[in-house]
Amino acid sequence: MIAEAGHYALVLALALALIQSFVPLIGARLRDPALMNVARSTALAQLLFVGASFIALVTLHVNSDFSVANVYENSHSMKPLIYKITGVWGNHEGSMLLWVSILALFGGLVAAFGNNLPLSLRAHVLAVQAWIASAFYLFILITSNPFLRIVNPPIEGRDLNPVLQDIGLAVHPPMLYLGYVGFSISFSFAIAALIEGRIDAAWARWVRPWTLMAWIFLTLGIAMGSYWAYYELGWGGWWFWDPVENASLMPWLAGTALLHSALVMEKRNALKVWTILLSILTFSLSLLGTFLVRSGVITSVHAFANDPTRGVFILLILCLFIGGSLSLFAGRATSLKQGGLFAPISREGALVLNNLLLTVACAVVLFGTLYPLAMEVLADFKMSVGAPFYNLTFVPLFALLLLAVPFGPMLAWKRGDLLGVTQRLLAAGVAGLVVIAIVWGWTRGGSALAPLAIGLGVFVIAGAVTDMAERTGLFRLPFMTTLHRARGLPRSAWGTAFAHAGLGVALIGIVCETTWNSEYIATMKPNDVAQVAGYELKLDGLLERQGPNYREMIAQFNVSRDGDMLSVMTPSKRSFTTRGSSTTEAALLTRGASQLYISLGDATAEGAIAVRIYHKPLVLMIWWGPVLMAFGGVLSLSDRRLRVGAPKPARAKQRLQPAE
């Protein structure tokens, strides 16, 4: 009954989406407010029905109703409740349902909070949202229905892939989807602007909060997935340049570029055409990511050819939306008036440079991901593109970008003074150089690039600090004045500083982890002692334990340093009987930003066990960076000038705000 209700709710949502796809457009043509307002009601009703459908699937999973194929294939009655719930999106059908639920959520948000939008713009935006939604409802109903029943229901389910039974993976997909799908809003705004043939600075102001929101979620989603891979997959790697990862990185790069170009458009009414194009590209890359992950094409071209229904369907959606929107863009873009001139050396110029580098970096990732596929299909040439390729191509682009980051916010709009800014950044530059010298002297004979990269990270952070110090008059003015100014600064200025500093933090973490990671690989017997990076780890013993749906072997390590006992670490290896597979649960010991990391291999007959111990210096900074960036994003989002549906600020206050 619940399954059928969920299925039916989804069909109703499709019907509503189809109405929403056309009626508001007709209304806009006829200038009929009543017809245009239909979009608002249907968007909210859609949210209701998709929400009901999603809750139905969650209920089926929680109830362990194995008469539903999706539940049987991905659940088990003994699975802990939390993983019964998160298992809903740990599989293809469920994750697609989550995808459309989030799409409906964003549509509902625009409908509910878009009162400040011109009526026809809102009608167009919601209609475009409905096109996307209709396509994906059809995809789910035709090829990936999660509510299908089994004729002879089995007694027990097949359990969720144990690697996915983890809290990190429970939160990662929804975050990532909030990011992916969030970019559909800026896409819909872009298409609406092209259809209406009207675009101005106000458009950018409406789009920016939505883009920022999507970007925050995507940033956190990627960081969380990376941390999950780090602790769950058992060898301490955190980024693999895997096509599935690249699929999430590309929208992030394009979305970051979009955030910056929308800024130019809002403040200076320039880069309109480019911003529209970026909005289209960002969401197109999100769709491409969905295609890559969902069609199985990256696993192997042949896997795709064997079961092409889903892949071909998504490919069709992809062609329809990307092709359609780009043709619309090609036809209409020239009619958009360009405004806001600026000199090459200016805040706008810096943001253009940012966009150039981010776009090229994004293209590199796109090519690296698709080139081997294309070569295999077109030239019958099998090749691989992996981390060493990206280290040589992507990394230099980002190094250039980071070098330019501190300059951007300090340059003036329209015409900047590069020499002046360089002088103001002198202290930050000196800080970077001093750090390079110290690190180089300390690790003499090591990698030559690592100290340079750390210096760059310090420069980026010091640059962000300098910018804030200048704006608040720190050390120049009395402290109370500085404090007062700091409070008066727009939140978005603080947001910029935090986000940029986050880049530097992440860079330092990445460099330290990859360069000075120490490892110890050996077979250990109880009472053996391993020495890693000044820590002594004594293997106390091995014990077995029964978990809810697995058995695990736990090794207990006593960790000490210079004879002082620090902590006990208990890495384990779990075997899941239902799927006949096992996972390693690494043990982590955090010391400041560094971590000790133990994962277990196989046990030998003589009671010894293969052990891998790592010391990862400053590794946590890799994820503190993105968290800082997201925090910066939240600060900007809370800026009253940017808030969705913000009231106009009082006149007097507006005059006090510094230009930025």
Next chain:
Amino acid sequence: MRRMMAALVALVLLAAPAAYAVQPDEIMSDPVKEARARDLSRELRCMVCQNQSIDDSDAPLARDLRLLVRERIAAGDSNSQVLDFLVARYGEFVLLKPRFERQTLLLWLLAPLLLAGGGFALWRQNRRRAQTGVDVPPPLTQDEQARLAALMSDDATSR
């Protein structure tokens, strides 16, 4: 979702659970040679995995390849000789860093070409602007002037 596919594929392919990546019994006694082996391993693909290097992978095939690399190093091969040997055996598919050749030309040259192209386009646009001197915005249309006047008077009354 990102690692999920990889994990799924890995699990399908590796029904037999194995230990993780480099194993204690594989390590060479000479630390210099072992370091070379590790560096090489990071550039070689485990062919049954999804984009994993043999240094990271726990597949039995990756172990065989790791041992093979160490065997070649022990036999006195240089790094490029080891890579050549593996390419001769398994094809270019084994290299995570594709070689610079006809088929991969576009891949390697993409970033410099795009940077140069983008830079050139920006430079031209800037020069065209400077030449035509469109720094002066076009004059307001009558309609816009009327709206401006209305706005200004509105402004005056509201004060």
